[in-house]
Amino acid sequence: MRIFTCLVLTMIALVPAVRALDPSSVPYTAQFQESSSGKSTFLRTGIKARSSNGNTVEQEFAPDGKTVVKESLYDAANHVAYNLDMSSKTALGKAVTMGHMHTPKDSPLGYEVVNGVSTTVYPVRNGESHSVDGKIWFADGTDIIVKISIELPAGGGTYLYELTNVKIGSEPDNNDFIIPSGFSISKPVN
Secondary structure (H helix, E strand, C coil), X not given: CHHHHHHHHHHHHCCCEEEECCCCCCCEEEEEEEXXXXXXXXXXXXXXXXXXXXXEEEEEECCCCCCEEEEEEEECCCCEEEEEECCCCEEEEEECCXXXXXXXXXXXXXXXXXXXXXXXXXXXXXCCCCCEEEEEEEECCCCCEEEEEEECCCCCCEEEEEEEEEEECCCCCHHHHCCCCCCEECCCEC
């Protein structure tokens, strides 16, 4: 799945930028579903949130939809990302700098409401042929990706990412961005 995720992120990164948005400017909370059909089939569900100061959290659920099996936190003030191992109760820190998400240079394909959120739809292009391989939906006036749909190369199937129950502008609970008590924390590595 790591190679697959890198492929999708590379395809999204190939969307040229016209203007940078401040990633910490708009807080939100949402549920997410990420899936792939075809050669590399998987399904991930969970929740994610971002505070107005840029801290982020993502929790991935087990198939029961309740048990957290993986959690990632980003501490924007200290530029540290933590991956929490729920079974060993450890938080592995890594020094990182989060970049700004860019809206695409291409003209929008249109405007749609996705799960109650007004969005602008842009094409996702293949880096080699520049053909349109999918679409990406940004919440209007933000850098929040509400939906991605990409046809993977070489008959690899379809990648789909979608937010539901999106609450934009409401500040999430600060406790969501704190490593739980009982976890041992490793020093950030570069």
